Amino acid sequence: MTAYANFPGSRPRRLRTTxxxxxxxxxxxxxxxxxxxxxxxxxxxxxxVAISAMPGVHQHTLDTLRKAAVEAVSAGVSGIMLFGVPExxxxxxxxxxxxxxDGILQVALRAVREEVGDELVVMSDLCLDExxxxxxxxxxxADGRVDNDATLxxxxxxxxxxxxxxxxxxxxxxxxxxxxxxxxxxxxxxxHDDVSxxxxxxxxxxxxxxxxxxxxxxxLTGDRKTYQQDPANARESLRELALDLAEGADMVMVKPAxxxxxxxxxxxxxxxxxxxxxQISGEYAMIEAAAEKGWIDRDKAILESLTGIxxxxxxxxxxxxxxxxxxxxxxxxx
Numbered sequence: 001m002t003a004y005a006n007f008p009g010s011r012p013r014r015l016r017t018t019x020x021x022x023x024x025x026x027x028x029x030x031x032x033x034x035x036x037x038x039x040x041x042x043x044x045x046x047x048x049v050a051i052s053a054m055p056g057v058h059q060h061t062l063d064t065l066r067k068a069a070v071e072a073v074s075a076g077v078s079g080i081m082l083f084g085v086p087e088x089x090x091x092x093x094x095x096x097x098x099x100x101x102d103g104i105l106q107v108a109l110r111a112v113r114e115e116v117g118d119e120l121v122v123m124s125d126l127c128l129d130e131x132x133x134x135x136x137x138x139x140x141x142a143d144g145r146v147d148n149d150a151t152l153x154x155x156x157x158x159x160x161x162x163x164x165x166x167x168x169x170x171x172x173x174x175x176x177x178x179x180x181x182x183x184x185x186x187x188x189x190x191x192h193d194d195v196s197x198x199x200x201x202x203x204x205x206x207x208x209x210x211x212x213x214x215x216x217x218x219x220l221t222g223d224r225k226t227y228q229q230d231p232a233n234a235r236e237s238l239r240e241l242a243l244d245l246a247e248g249a250d251m252v253m254v255k256p257a258x259x260x261x262x263x264x265x266x267x268x269x270x271x272x273x274x275x276x277x278x279q280i281s282g283e284y285a286m287i288e289a290a291a292e293k294g295w296i297d298r299d300k301a302i303l304e305s306l307t308g309i310x311x312x313x314x315x316x317x318x319x320x321x322x323x324x325x326x327x328x329x330x331x332x333x334x
Contacts, residue, residue, distance in 0.1 A: 028311040030303070032076030032326035036123070036276070036318045040215050041065045042085040043104040053211035054281055055288045057320050059085055065108055066115040068323070075326035079121035081171060081318055082108050083215070084130055094139055095131030099157040103131075106165040113166035123169040123198060124162040126183065128154060137174035137224065146227055148176050155179055156186035163192035171253070173200040175227045181247035198276060199249035202237040202263055204229045208256050208282025215281060237263050241270060249273065251316070256280045258305060261312040268313025277314035279305065284320045299328070 015025050040059045042049060048058035060068060069080055084105025086097040097103040105124060112122050128151070129137045138151030151174065159170050170187075172179045180199050187195050205228035229236055237254075244252060250273060254264045257277035268275045287305065291298030302321050309317050319325065 028307055030307050030310050030325075030329060032329050033078050034310060034315065034317055035077050035306075035322040035326050036079035036081055036121075036316055037068070037072050037077055037322035038081045038083065038278075038318050038320060039065060039068055040083045040085055041104060041108040043090070044087045051211065051215045053285050054215060054320065055285075055292070057215065057284070059215065062108060062111050066111055069112045069116045069120055072323045072326075073116050073119045075323045076330055077120070077322050077326045078316070079123055079169070080112065081123040081125060082112065083125045084108060085215075086131055091131055091133040093133060094154065095128035098128055098131035099154065099161050101161050101164065103161075105130075106161055109162060109165035109167050118168075121168045122166060123171055124165075124167040126155060126158050126162060126170045126172040127174045128158075129174070137227065138176060146176075148178070148227075151176050152178055152182045156182050159183045159186045159195075160190045160192070163187055163190070163195045167195060169196045169198050169251075171198045171200060173203060173255075175200065175203050175224075175229070177243075178247070180244045180249050184248040196250040197248065198251045198253055199244040200255060201241050201244045201249065201252040202229065202254040202260070202267060204231050204256065204260060206231065206256050206259070206280070206282070208259065208280050211281035211285045231259075234263060234266070238266065238270060241267055245271065245273065251276060253278060253318075254314070256283060257309045257314070257317070258283045261308065264309070264312040264314060274315050275313055276316040276318060277309050277312070278318040279309060279320075281320070303328070 016022055042059035045061055048060055048064050051057045072080055082105060086104050090097040109122060109124055127137050129135055134140060136146050138146040139154060141147040155172060162170050172183055180197055183197060205225045241252060252273060253276040254260055254267055255278035257279045264277050287301050290296045302325060306317055306319060306325060
C-alpha cells in the first residue's frame with residue numbers, strides 16, 4: 001500500500017471501462033462518409049476477373065461496376081474512384097485510349113453516372129499509365145524519359161474527356177510539375193468549372209504498389225522514381241502541397257497512407273482544404289495475407305488501420321474495403 005490514500009489521483013482507465021464508455025469518449029470517429037471505393041473496370045471481358053494479389057478485389061465488367069456502385073451507395077460510401085483497363089492492343093506510346101471519348105474509362109464514367117447520378121461522388125484517375133504501352137505516366141522523349149510538358153498537354157485532353165463523360169472529380173496522379181494548373185485551365189476553358197480536382201499532391205515511389213500493377217494490367221518496366229517522390233523526403237511534400245494549392249487544387253491526397261502517416265499529419269495540419277489518403281494495394285494485400293494465415297483478426301485490423309489514417313488527419317480514405325467497412329460501421333461495429 002502507498003502512503004497516499006488517493007494514489008494514483010488520476011486513473012485514465014476509468015474512461016475505458018465499458019464499450020459504451022469507450023465509444024462516448026473516442027477522439028476519432030470513422031464514418032461511411034469518410035470512405036471512397038477505388039474500382040477497376042476492364043475492357044473486353046464478360047465476367048469479373050479476380051486480382052490474385054488482392055483477394056476479394058476484381059477487375060469489373062461494366063455491369064458489375066454498376067452493381068458495385070449501387071452497393072457503395074447503399075452502404076453510405078461517399079465516392080468511387082475509377083481506373084480503366086484497356087485491351088492490350090489499344091495501348092500505344094501516347095496513351096490515346098485514355099483520351100478517346102469511347103475509351104473504357106470514359107464509358108465506365110458514363111455508366112456509373114447513369115446508374116447512381118449524384119448519389120456517389122464519381123471520380124476518375126487522370127493518368128496515362130494504364131493506357132501506354134511503356135507503362136509510364138506520361139509521354140516519353142527521345143531519350144526514354146518522361147517529358148513533363150508534353151505530358152501536361154495530354155493531361156489537359158484527359159481532363160476534358162473525363163469531365164464530358166460525367167466525372168464529378170478528376171484525380172491527376174502522374175506527379176508532373178504543373179499538372180493541377182494545366183488541368184484547372186483545361187476544365188475551365190471547356191465549361192467544366194464545377195468539376196473538382198483531387199490532387200495527388202504527395203505520391204511516393206513505393207514498394208507497396210505491386211498488386212496495383214496487376215490490377216491495371218501495367219506494362220511498366222523499370223520504375224517511376226524520376227517523378228514520384230523519394231520515401232526519404234518529408235519537406236518536399238510540403239513544397240508539392242504549396243504548389244498544388246497555388247494552382248487551384250480543391251482537395252489534396254497523400255499516397256500511400258499507412259507508411260506515411262507522419263506526412264499525412266503534416267499535410268492535414270497545414271491546409272484548409274479537404275485531405276484524402278489512399279490505402280493502397282500493398283497495404284490491403286498485407287492485411288488480407290496475414291489474416292488468411294490466421295496471424296491477425298482481419299476485421300479488427302481493417303478498422304484499426306482505417307482509424308489510424310483518419311486519426312492522422314484524413315477526412316477521406318480511398319480503400320478497397322470501403323463498402324465492406326461502411327456496412328460494418330452502419331451496423332455499429334466501428
